Structure formats: structure tokens, C-alpha cells
Amino acid sequence: MRYRIVAVGQIKRGFYAEGCAFYLDRLQRVTTVEVLEIKDGKDRDTDRRKAGESASLLEQADGRVVALDERGKRFGSEHLAQVIGANETQAVSRLSFLIGGADGHSRDLLDRADEIWRLSDLTLPHELARLVLLEQLYRAEMIRSGHPYHRA
Numbered sequence: 001m002r003y004r005i006v007a008v009g010q011i012k013r014g015f016y017a018e019g020c021a022f023y024l025d026r027l028q029r030v031t032t033v034e035v036l037e038i039k040d041g042k043d044r045d046t047d048r049r050k051a052g053e054s055a056s057l058l059e060q061a062d063g064r065v066v067a068l069d070e071r072g073k074r075f076g077s078e079h080l081a082q083v084i085g086a087n088e089t090q091a092v093s094r095l096s097f098l099i100g101g102a103d104g105h106s107r108d109l110l111d112r113a114d115e116i117w118r119l120s121d122l123t124l125p126h127e128l129a130r131l132v133l134l135e136q137l138y139r140a141e142m143i144r145s146g147h148p149y150h151r152a
Contacts, residue, residue: 001084002032002094003137006060007130008053008101009040016127023134030141035130036060046103053101054109063094065113067105068133070123072116077150080136081143097133099126 011017020035027033038056041049058065064087075083087095098109102125110116119132142149 001088001092001141002063003027003034004060004062004094004096005033005035005099005130005133006038006057006096007035007099007126008038008057009126010037011127011130013127016131019131020134023131023138027134027138027141030138030145033137040101047106050100050103050106051108053103054106057098057100057105058109058112061096061098063096064092064115065096065098066115066117067098067100067110067113068119068129069100069105069110069116070118072118074118074121077136077139078143081140084140085144099129099133101126 011020024033024035038053038060041052043049043052084095098105098113100109119129119136124132139150
């Protein structure tokens, strides 16, 4: 499976940047993955800012679009690996994951996404969400390949 991660904002804190670089490097050794960053919206009105950011995220999406949102479907790591495999068997060659900014996604984006997933029952800052996503995609690929990285 190929992955595209489209996220609002840049990683600003060192430990997030280091963690994301670490898992991105590992993931790129086993599959194609790209990370695209969208500029934070500057509009003071939250709804307009969210709408603008969401439109930019959707413009960069390619393949099957997965919005990451706290109200989305929940998966364990092994189930995530199965879902990724199932997408491949349905001829999906790329999953695009959309990570919103501090205010989340617009209703329009959520309606247009093919799927809505959550990374946790906890609310995560978008920088941490990107780190968790990269690690879980790496873990899913390791599960799919039978590598011992994942120990259930």
C-alpha cells in the first residue's frame, strides 16, 4: 500500500519532528509514503478557517481518502493491518490520511471522505496525531509482513 499524509501545519516541536522523522524513515524502507503540509489558516473566524484548511487538504488527497477525526471508526493495530490489506484486495493502491488543524475538519470534508477513522479515544494534538499515525502505519506494515516488531 502507498500512503499520503496530508496535514495542516508544520511540526514545530523537536520531539515530534524527531519521532515523525524516525517512523517516516522506517516506513519508507517498506513502502511509498509522502507527507504534505498545508499552511495553517489565518482567518479569525473558526468556521471559515476550518473550511479553508479542509478544502486545501482535499485538494492534495489522492486515492482512498481517510479523514482522521475523534468521532471516526476505531481500530486496534492488527485490525488496522487487516483493513489496509482489504483495501489492497479491492484495488486501492493509495490511502490518503487527512489531519486537520487545531479546530479539526469541516463538515464538508467529513462528508466527502471515503472513511473517517480515529487514532485514539483521547483527543490528540495534530502533531502527536501525525506521529501516532506514522508509527501505526509502520506497525501495520510489519504485521502484514510477519515481522516481529508487533508483539501482541
